[in-house]
Amino acid sequence: xxxxKLKLGDKVAIVSLSNGTLGEEFVKHEIEIGLERLKSFGxxxxxxxxxxxGIQYLKEHPEARAEDLKRAFMDxxxxxxxxxxxxxxxxxxxxxxxxxxxxxxxxxxxxxxxxGFSDTTVNHFMFNKIGLSTFxxxxxxxxxxxxxxxxxxxxxxxxxxxxxxxxxxxxESSPVWYLDRTDYxxxxxxxxxxxxxEKYGFELLNGTGVRRGKLFGGCLESIYDLLVGERYxxxxxxxxxxNLIPSLNEFKEKILFLETSEEKTSPQKLETILMExxxxxxxxxxxxxxxxxxxxxxxxxxxxxxxxxxxxxxxxPLLYNINFGHAYPRCFIPYDALAVIDFDNKxxxxxxxxxxEEKKLSKKIGK
Numbered sequence: 113x114x115x116x117k118l119k120l121g122d123k124v125a126i127v128s129l130s131n132g133t134l135g136e137e138f139v140k141h142e143i144e145i146g147l148e149r150l151k152s153f154g155x156x157x158x159x160x161x162x163x164x165x166g167i168q169y170l171k172e173h174p175e176a177r178a179e180d181l182k183r184a185f186m187d188x189x190x191x192x193x194x195x196x197x198x199x200x201x202x203x204x205x206x207x208x209x210x211x212x213x214x215x216x217x218x219x220x221x222x223x224x225x226x227x228g229f230s231d232t233t234v235n236h237f238m239f240n241k242i243g244l245s246t247f248x249x250x251x252x253x254x255x256x257x258x259x260x261x262x263x264x265x266x267x268x269x270x271x272x273x274x275x276x277x278x279x280x281x282x283x284e285s286s287p288v289w290y291l292d293r294t295d296y297x298x299x300x301x302x303x304x305x306x307x308x309x310e311k312y313g314f315e316l317l318n319g320t321g322v323r324r325g326k327l328f329g330g331c332l333e334s335i336y337d338l339l340v341g342e343r344y345x346x347x348x349x350x351x352x353x354x355n356l357i358p359s360l361n362e363f364k365e366k367i368l369f370l371e372t373s374e375e376k377t378s379p380q381k382l383e384t385i386l387m388e389x390x391x392x393x394x395x396x397x398x399x400x401x402x403x404x405x406x407x408x409x410x411x412x413x414x415x416x417x418x419x420x421x422x423x424x425x426x427x428x429p430l431l432y433n434i435n436f437g438h439a440y441p442r443c444f445i446p447y448d449a450l451a452v453i454d455f456d457n458k459x460x461x462x463x464x465x466x467x468x469e470e471k472k473l474s475k476k477i478g479k
Contacts (some may be wrong), residue, residue, distance in 0.1 A: 115118030130199025146257035198230025249444025268475030319429025325399035329369035371404025371437030404437030
């Protein structure tokens with residue numbers, strides 16, 4: 113199921129499905145910037161009520177996070193749902209939603225744009241299981257609330273594509289990238305991020321040829337937690353109960369997109385994560401893989417060597433340094449869209465429609 117594109121005047125709901133940073137006083141100035149920016153795009157933003165209750169409350173009450181997401185889907189006037197930020201325990205809301213037939217029915221009957229990244233990977237996997245095509249893309253606090261006078265141009269370009277009736281989409285390398293800020297206080301309002309020239313572009317690390325497949329993936333650390341439960345002991349149980357990880361047969365039709373987080377995972381840990389995916393035959397069964405740009409380009413060359421070593425005995429083609437995920441700037445990746453990737457020429461094209469056709473009203477003419 114594909115959602116409808118945005119239109120001017122559409123209502124956008126902002127939700128905290130993981131970390132409750134949105135409700136803290138120290139981000140108040142960022143929220144004000146973000147809400148005004150969404151309004152400047154012609155949108156009508158609202159923040160769901162529980163999402164403003166702060167870090168401690170939402171940590172202790174995953175059911176409140178789940179309630180906000182359900183409310184956003186039950187409200188037919190809301191056309192887009194955007195996560196505030198990531199975190200590490202959004203999996204705790206899954207049982208509340210996957211056991212709720214009213215929620216599942218509403219998602220299927222009234223599909224909406226759902227966007228976010230990082231720990232939101234788990235929410236995307238849930239929606240994928242329900243059957244909704246979502247977007248691994250911009251989040252409210254880290255993108256819309258950019259402290260400079262405007263959003264980062266590359267990120268804004270892709271965000272505004274949510275308004276377009278896209279039949280095809282190209283994902284291209286950004287000519288620049290940005291270091292993350294060290295200061296998010298009011299003192300940084302209007303101050304640009306440190307800008308760096310892109311030296312590498314997309315890099316082919318393994319394989320050749322043109323591959324086609326349905327896009328699926330997310331944050332490597334989040335996926336690893338679903339598989340092995342390193343952070344929380346019950347995460348694997350929940351993942352298995354609701355079949356959040358596709359089967360090997362399902363992976364055979366997919367292009368996998370993967371990226372590392374702001375935790376700056378060590379090359380050794382990255383290898384451990386990839387070897388787990390390799391052991392489960394995920395890496396050898398997918399049609400191809402695209403890898404996000406490392407956060408702040410930390411371990412850029414070291415990560416390259418890990419990927420090359422892990423894939424050295426695999427035929428799976430691998431394209432590196434794509435602008436999605438935690439590194440700035442970022443595009444969006446639409447789940448389940450058909451991607452055609454020319455690995456030899458380093459080109460990424462999405463060839464299927466991303467949004468549903470608007471329903472046309474018809475008049476019945478009597479005799």
